[in-house]
Amino acid sequence: MxxxxxxxxxIYRQSFATIRAEADLKRVPADxxxxxxxxxxxxxxxxxxxxxxxSEGAGLAGSAALRAGKPILVDAEMVxxxxxxxxxxxxxxxxxxLNEVGATDAKAAGTTRSALAVxxxxxxxxxxxxxxPSPP
Numbered sequence: 026m027x028x029x030x031x032x033x034x035x036i037y038r039q040s041f042a043t044i045r046a047e048a049d050l051k052r053v054p055a056d057x058x059x060x061x062x063x064x065x066x067x068x069x070x071x072x073x074x075x076x077x078x079x080s081e082g083a084g085l086a087g088s089a090a091l092r093a094g095k096p097i098l099v100d101a102e103m104v105x106x107x108x109x110x111x112x113x114x115x116x117x118x119x120x121x122x123l124n125e126v127g128a129t130d131a132k133a134a135g136t137t138r139s140a141l142a143v144x145x146x147x148x149x150x151x152x153x154x155x156x157x158p159s160p161p
Contacts, residue, residue, distance in 0.1 A: 040066060047071045054111040056084030069108055069155055086155050096120050100139055104156050 030036050043061050047068055048071040050114055053061045093098075094115035099105045105121040122145040123138060131138045146155070 031061060044071060048074055050074060053077070054079070054084060056088070060084065060087075090152050090154050091115065091117055093152065095154060096149050097154045097156065098146045098149055099156045100143060117154075120146070 030039065034160055041062060044065045048062070048064060048065055049057055053074060057077075061074055061077055061105055062078065066076070092114045095119055096118045097108060097113075097120065099108075099119060099121045100123065102123065104123055105119050108119050110119070118160060121142075123142040126138045126141045128138060131141045145152075
């Protein structure tokens with residue numbers, strides 16, 4: 026029986042090494058591979074790679090936006106809290122507008138809290154990095 030690993034840095038290193046060994050990252054562009062690995066790490070599903078989509082140059086554009094200090098827009102507090110702020114290159118703001126919207130606001134607008142919260146991203150969209158809402 027092997028001993029438990031108690032060094033947090035080693036646990037972290039090994040978890041990412043395991044992901045890279047087990048996930049099929051062949052179709053992921055090189056500039057998005059680290060992001061794909063982080064997504065896998067966050068959800069614990071190596072097969073999530075098949076569900077990822079991107080546009081040509083997205084990784085380079087996202088990196089440039091982060092270096093320029095642009096915000097990161099997210100639709101859920103869980104996503105916002107999962108972003109490791111110390112790794113952001115320009116102390117980028119992470120914006121989640123969900124808690125700005127009440128159920129009565131959404132009902133009055135004839136939509137959901139999430140949809141109304143995403144509408145509130147508009148003033149922040151120019152050049153932002155967006156973690157898109159999950160499809161229904």
